[in-house]
Amino acid sequence: MSTFTDIVVEKHGHVALIEIRRPPLNFFDISLIGQIATALDQIDADPDYRAVVLAAQGKAFCAGANFGTPEPGDKDPAVQLGKINHLYQEAVRIFRNKKPIVAAVQGAAIGGGLGLAVSADFRVTCPEARFAANFTRLGFHPGFGLTVTLPELIGKNNAELMFYTSRRVIGEDALRMGLANVLVPQDQVRAEALKLASEIAENSPLGLISTRATMRAGLADRVAAQTDHELAEQTTLRATEDFKEGVKATEERRVPNFKGR
Template identity: 80%
Template sequence: MSTQRDIHVEANGHVTTIEIRRPPLNFFDVVLIKDIADALDAIDADANCRAVVLAAQGKAFCAGADFSNAPATANRTRGGNELYVEAVRIYRNRKPIVAAVQGAAIGGGLGLAISADFRVTCPEARFAANFTKLGFHPGFGLTTALPELIGKNNAELMFYTSRRVTGEDALRMGLANLCVPQDQVRDEAMKLASEIAECSPLGLLSTRATMRAGLADRIAAATDHELQEQNRLRDTEDFKEGVKATAERRVANFKGR
């Protein structure tokens, strides 16, 4: 068992849980994503662990980046692509991950949920790639990971509308694997991870490596392009208006400049 500033890691038999502890919304930044990547590296080195549950305290699974602090967010993502370097590290981990999505997974938080192999969710959860509503471009490798998971046209629908997808709809479109009552999400994620952990650890590592072959490299290429577009759009009037409108809970008045 170990606790860093914003995550808690605990082993239970052959399953290790990584819990995000930034309630209620669990906004992410470079520090949080690096902590998760570091924890996954340690789990890869632990022969006793065969599967991982990625969970979160609070109302949301991860509400993405905190754009109410847009200048700091900009600084964290511009120089050296630090955030996406850490995101790609998560994709390079070797052991199966089950995400327990008990609430909102928004923007980059959706990207974090999709980096897992499986997602257990509930009717109350909401999944959204809300970037275009912010006047922004998708990130966290979502332009590759989301269409590979739910199909190109479903991904386009989520990107172009920025709509919020319910837990039931996520199950129907293949974005989630299980949809259960909210108070059962963590337990069901643990059950799935435990079922995985009953299998041969060598067989699991070998099969997962085959199934995810080249995925991390595709995510790395995607994040390179995504960051270029995000940095370009970050300086536009539309991005400033999108962030302001979201904070004020109103429809944005975009000008296309």
């Protein structure tokens, strides 16, 4: 297994545990998503692994992108993410992995962090967790393939509700709408995720890979096509005053004053 800078991979029987280590909020960028994708490629190549748990240190699972305040003279708050098309190429690699993934969501999964959680097959969470597709609150367009994956998971109308309101969905409501599969106390999230992944790993590895390929047939291709559209919309909105206001308002913890331009 490769040496990574922002994740570690541990072996738990036939289960690989990938832990994100950018606490406390575990903001993502191209490097982090690429490291997760590379770890999954290596897990796919190792027949001793049959399932994966994706977990994180800190109080958040992944709080999304850290837009923050742009450097002086920089007009784009998203510039530090790097080229978003490259980011989405790395994200599609995650969707192409072959083995079942259980996400251990012990805290916030926001924006692209929600996209990362939804890329997994199952989510174990807790009452303290918060799930949010907060893109419109930023004056932005959803990304990370969420306009494909979220409606398929929770239904079109529930996805529209999350997209249009940017509201935070608590753990109990996530379970109710199908966004989460298991709800346990916060200190039990990782153990429960490992338990579920171990239950999966007791089964035939060839049967698992074959069945999962059938169940997720075409998903990675749909995500790849949709991220092209998402990127085009995001590129347009990155140049607007509303996007800058949304990022600034979020940083200042206030309601944004959007002008529609």
